[in-house]
Amino acid sequence: MSIEVKVPTLGESVSEATVGQWLKKPGEAVALDEPIVSLETDKVAVEVPSPVAGVLGQILVAEGETVTVGALLGTVEDGVAAAGNVPVAPREEKPVPPASDTVAPAAAPAPAAAAAPAPTGDDAGAAALSPAVRRAVLEHGIDPSTVKGTGKDGRLTKEDVLAAAQAKAASPAPAATAAVPATVAAPGRNEERVKMTRLRQTIAKRLKSAQENAALLTTFNDVDMSAVMAAREKYKDVFEKKHGVKLGFMSFFAKASCLALKDIPAVNAQIQGDEIVYHDYVDISVAVSAPNGLVVPVVRDADKLSFAGIEKAIGDFGKKAREGALTMEDMKGGTFTISNGGVFGGLMSTPIINPPQSAVLGLHRIEDRPVVRNGEIVIRPMMYIALSYDHRIIDGREAVTALKTIKEAIEDPTRLLIDL
Structure with a gap:
C-alpha cells in the first residue's frame, strides 16, 4: 500500500520550503521515522521522516523545487521488504548515461526522473554521511570518496567538504570548462554561478528589510x-x-x-x-x-x-x-x-x-x-x-x-x- 509523504508543519510563520536533497532513491528500503528527504526553510534545514517502514516509492518533487506545507512529496510502499521490487519508476533506467555532475540540475522535465539523487549518492560510503554532510556534498558538487574525513572514526564532516570545495574552486576545474560552451576565455578569469540557498535569500531579505523599515x-x-x-x-x-x-x-x-x-x-x-x-x-x-x-x-x-x-x-x-x-x-x-x-x-x-x-x-x-x-x-x-x-x-x-x-x-x- 502506498503511503503519502507530505511537507510537515514547518514552524511559526514558515509556510514554504525548498527540497534540498532526497536522502533515499526509489526502491531503497526505509525504516520507520528514517529521514528520506531534507527541506530548506527560511530558518533551518528540516528532515522529513518516513511515516512507515517499507521502500521509497515515487518521488514527486525534484530537488530545488519550492513546496508548501501539506504538499505531496512522494510515497512510501508500506510493508515491501525488497528494495528495487517496487512498480514505481521504470524511468530509473533513463539516467544510466550519467553525463556529469552538472547534468543533475538540468534533468527537471519529468518529476520522477528529475528527483534522482546527486551522483555522489551512489557511493557505498554515502549511507554513512550525516544529512548535513550530504547537503554540503550536493551543494558543492564534491565526491566524498576523494575527501579524507577528520571526524570520529575517519567520518566526513561538513568542514571537510567545505575545505575540499575551497580547494576545488582555487584550482582550475575541468568540470567548469565542460559546463561552458566551447568559447575561449582569458586564463584566470573564470566565473561560477551558484543559486542562493533559501537561508541566504532570507538573510538578505531580512537585513534589507531592517534597513528599510527601522x-x-x-x-x-x-x-x-x-x-x-x-x-x-x-x-x-x-x-x-x-x-x-x-x-x-x-x-x-x-x-x-x-x-x-x-x-x-x-x-x-x-x-x-x-x-x-x-x-x-x-x-x-x-x-x-x-x-x-x-x-x-x-x-x-x-x-x-x-x-x-x-x-x-x-x-x-x-x-x-x-x-x-x-x-x-x-x-x-x-x-x-x-x-x-x-x-x-x-x-x-x-x-x-x-x-x-x-x-x-x-x-x-x-x-x-x-x-x-x-x-x-x-x-x-x-x-x-x-x-x-x-x-x-x-x-x-x-x-x-x-x-x-x-x-x-x-x-x-x-x-x-x-x-x-
Whole structure:
C-alpha cells in the first residue's frame, strides 16, 4: 500500500520550503521515522521522516523545487521488504548515461526522473554521511570518496567538504570548462554561478528589510577587558572541572546585557503595529556562524541562567549549527541579539538589528592599546563594542546608557553579582 509523504508543519510563520536533497532513491528500503528527504526553510534545514517502514516509492518533487506545507512529496510502499521490487519508476533506467555532475540540475522535465539523487549518492560510503554532510556534498558538487574525513572514526564532516570545495574552486576545474560552451576565455578569469540557498535569500531579505523599515543608529564605546580576563584566567580550570564547560567571554557579556536591559526596558522591547511591547524576560539571540550563513539561536531566560547555563547553551548551539541540526524551536523568538565579530578579527562594525528586535550588541577583537589611567599612559587589553538600535523606539540617551552599563559591568564584574 502506498503511503503519502507530505511537507510537515514547518514552524511559526514558515509556510514554504525548498527540497534540498532526497536522502533515499526509489526502491531503497526505509525504516520507520528514517529521514528520506531534507527541506530548506527560511530558518533551518528540516528532515522529513518516513511515516512507515517499507521502500521509497515515487518521488514527486525534484530537488530545488519550492513546496508548501501539506504538499505531496512522494510515497512510501508500506510493508515491501525488497528494495528495487517496487512498480514505481521504470524511468530509473533513463539516467544510466550519467553525463556529469552538472547534468543533475538540468534533468527537471519529468518529476520522477528529475528527483534522482546527486551522483555522489551512489557511493557505498554515502549511507554513512550525516544529512548535513550530504547537503554540503550536493551543494558543492564534491565526491566524498576523494575527501579524507577528520571526524570520529575517519567520518566526513561538513568542514571537510567545505575545505575540499575551497580547494576545488582555487584550482582550475575541468568540470567548469565542460559546463561552458566551447568559447575561449582569458586564463584566470573564470566565473561560477551558484543559486542562493533559501537561508541566504532570507538573510538578505531580512537585513534589507531592517534597513528599510527601522531607523537604525549605532553608538560605540570601548571596554577595558583586564578584569574579565583576570577572572577568567583565575577560575577557568575550576569552572570547567565543576560545570563541564569552558568559561568564555560571552557569558559575561550576556549577563551584562541582561543587567542593562532590565535598567533600560526599551532596549528589550519591540514595535508591533502602533504598540510597543515590553518584555519582563530576556531571550538573547546569539549570532552563530553556520556553513550556509549566519543563524541566531535563542538562549531563553538568559537573565535567570547562571554563567555555566549560558555557556552550555551557547556551546550546544554552536555544535548544532556546524552539524546543521538546529531546529525551529531553537530559532524562535529572541528579544535582543549579541553578535561577536571579534572571533573573525573584526575591529569595529555597525551590526544590523534582527527584526522584530530593536537592538543588537556587537563585540569585536581584543587588542592591547595605550590608555590613560590615573594620569599615566598604560597598556590595556581593549575592545570596541557597538550597540545598533531602532531609533523609533529607543532614544539616544537610552542607547548610550545601556551600552555604558554593559561597559561598566565588564570592567567591574562585581556589579554582575550585586545587580548594580
